[in-house]
Amino acid sequence: MTTETRTCQNCKTSFTIEPEDFEFYEKMKVPAPTFCPSCRFQRRLMFRNERVLYRRMCDLCKKSIITVHDPKKRRIVYCSPCWWSDKWDALEFGVEYDPQKNFFEQFRKLQEKIPVMDLVNSYTTLESSEYVNHAGHLKNCYLIFNADYCENVCYASGATYVKDSLDLLSVGANSEFCYEDIMSGKSSRLFFSEDCFECLMFISQKTCVAVAIVSDAQICATSNTIFITNLIQEIYTKKNLRSCASIRMLRWRI
Numbered sequence: 328m329t330t331e332t333r334t335c336q337n338c339k340t341s342f343t344i345e346p347e348d349f350e351f352y353e354k355m356k357v358p359a360p361t362f363c364p365s366c367r368f369q370r371r372l373m374f375r376n377e378r379v380l381y382r383r384m385c386d387l388c389k390k391s392i393i394t395v396h397d398p399k400k401r402r403i404v405y406c407s408p409c410w411w412s413d414k415w416d417a418l419e420f421g422v423e424y425d426p427q428k429n430f431f432e433q434f435r436k437l438q439e440k441i442p443v444m445d446l447v448n449s450y451t452t453l454e455s456s457e458y459v460n461h462a463g464h465l466k467n468c469y470l471i472f473n474a475d476y477c478e479n480v481c482y483a484s485g486a487t488y489v490k491d492s493l494d495l496l497s498v499g500a501n502s503e504f505c506y507e508d509i510m511s512g513k514s515s516r517l518f519f520s521e522d523c524f525e526c527l528m529f530i531s532q533k534t535c536v537a538v539a540i541v542s543d544a545q546i547c548a549t550s551n552t553i554f555i556t557n558l559i560q561e562i563y564t565k566k567n568l569r570s571c572a573s574i575r576m577l578r579w580r581i
């Protein structure tokens with residue numbers, strides 16, 4: 328079997344299928360793809376709706392709710408208090424599996440029949456936290472997604488063990504008082520920064536580890552990234568990265 332170039336039926340770009348791919352499809356008894364790898368990846372991600380919210384009615388108590396399920400879709404949706412209650416029995420919705428029939432068709436029928444939760448949360452661990460999804464163990468949080476163990480956090484995705492912070496993407500590991508940060512952790516008072524870990528009082532920096540700055544004046548004076556990079560390099564060579572001593576040394580140097 329040779330390499331074959333196909334045109335994606337969705338985005339119309341060309342993609343190749345290697346001989347070993349054909350062997351795999353043959354082994355799995357599935358047809359070769361007609362979508363390119365990017366479009367196939369998008370379709371796989373469609374199964375999980377993390378941040379698109381809809382308003383619809385709970386199919387049990389009839390109250391208006393916020394949910395991840397589009398009201399146009401044929402799903403039975405219960406609000407969290409109903410879904411987690413004993414007001415219904417999931418076993419009553421069970422169906423017999425028939426190995427002679429297509430699995431996915433049977434799975435689809437089951438999905439349309441059984442009630443689903445409005446938001447995918449560990450509902451009983453949430454306290455005063457509205458508009459959150461794929462979340463658990465939150466207190467006083469609002470509009471955060473894919474989050475656990477947060478308190479006083481708003482507008483975030485991928486936050487774990489974060490306190491008193493806003494506008495975050497993938498920030499965690501006991502961070503606090505942070506704003507507008509991406510892929511950072513174990514930091515305090517970190518603002519407009521990316522890939523920063525174990526940093527204290529830091530603004531608009533990228534890829535920094537164990538850096539501490541003590542006042543606004545010093546932040547301005549040390550905004551030269553090369554200067555900071557050199558200091559980090561010194562810490563690396565002294566092999567005391569991540570230690571308190573390294574942070575104290577850096578404070579002194581700055």
Ligand SMILES: [Zn+2]
Nearest residue numbers: 335338363366
């Ligand atoms: Zn495509």
Ligand SMILES: [Zn+2]
Nearest residue numbers: 385388406409
């Ligand atoms: Zn309800």
